[in-house]
Amino acid sequence: MSTHIGAEPGEIAERVLMPGDPLRAKWIAETYLEGARCYSTVRGMLGFTGRWNGVEVSVQGSGMGMPSASIYAHELINEYGVKTLIRVGSCGALSEDLALRDVVAAIGSSTDSNMNRMRFDGLIDYAPVADFGLLRTSVEVAERRGITMHVGPILAADAFYTDRPDLYDALADYGVLAVEMESAALYTIAARFKARALTILTVSDHIKTGEKTTSAEREQTFSQMVEIALDTAIA
Ligand SMILES: O=P(O)(O)O[C@H]1O[C@H](CO)[C@@H](O)[C@H]1O
Numbered sequence: 001m002s003t004h005i006g007a008e009p010g011e012i013a014e015r016v017l018m019p020g021d022p023l024r025a026k027w028i029a030e031t032y033l034e035g036a037r038c039y040s041t042v043r044g045m046l047g048f049t050g051r052w053n054g055v056e057v058s059v060q061g062s063g064m065g066m067p068s069a070s071i072y073a074h075e076l077i078n079e080y081g082v083k084t085l086i087r088v089g090s091c092g093a094l095s096e097d098l099a100l101r102d103v104v105a106a107i108g109s110s111t112d113s114n115m116n117r118m119r120f121d122g123l124i125d126y127a128p129v130a131d132f133g134l135l136r137t138s139v140e141v142a143e144r145r146g147i148t149m150h151v152g153p154i155l156a157a158d159a160f161y162t163d164r165p166d167l168y169d170a171l172a173d174y175g176v177l178a179v180e181m182e183s184a185a186l187y188t189i190a191a192r193f194k195a196r197a198l199t200i201l202t203v204s205d206h207i208k209t210g211e212k213t214t215s216a217e218r219e220q221t222f223s224q225m226v227e228i229a230l231d232t233a234i235a
């Protein structure tokens with residue numbers, strides 16, 4: 001067991017999908033993975049391992065926000081030898097070119113988090129980016145499956161509810177597609193410990209139009225993103 005994950009060594013696959021929502025992890029495991037078994041219930045942050053097309057894959061809930069996701073990414077890589085981490089999350093659309101339920105792959109992640117400022121003494125604005133090989137594979141998988149996937153930069157925000165919507169507009173002017181809350185930390189930790197990471201998201205709500213999906217839909221219906229992530233993880 002690590003501090004926050006209740007798995008024995010060898011119970012977690014080298015390839016892990018990471019939804020923020022632990023119940024989305026359960027849904028993914030039960031819907032897609034053959035022979036899925038739960039390896040951790042610590043703090044209710046469920047983790048499962050099973051097989052996708054014969055290859056072992058795990059799904060680990062990571063919680064909301066960068067402090068939580070960082071704990072899981074750190075322990076998965078450093079205590080369980082995980083090499084590939086693909087976040088499968090929900091996001092708010094900043095770009096008017098995106099619609100509800102569109103799929104987005106994050107090439108890079110701007111952030112208002114202080115975590116990387118602390119890493120670099122406030123002297124460098126580190127640019128967290130996706131693993132190029134994983135991103136390229138995910139684009140090929142999406143094309144093969146006939147799914148339109150938007151590829152571009154996103155924002156990883158500390159706060160879900162912002163007092164500065166004007167900053168979201170400014171970011172949209174610079175091509176930032178969407179906002180979520182974990183990708184910058186995931187990309188940074190993967191880079192630091194020589195693992196590969198990618199973030200694939202589904203638009204769960206639209207910051208401009210106010211449209212939104214329900215929490216049940218966020219938990220159980222974002223299948224296109226999950227299928228792209230699973231095929232990418234085992235490629
Ligand atoms: O749907 P998940 O993966 O949790 O991701 C998004 O949803 C949560 C906020 O509702 C944050 O964790 C955000 O990043």
Ligand SMILES: O=c1cc[nH]c(=O)[nH]1
Pocket residue numbers: 090091092093160179180181204205207
């Ligand atoms: O972090 C998130 C996730 C979904 N929608 C948002 O507006 N923010």
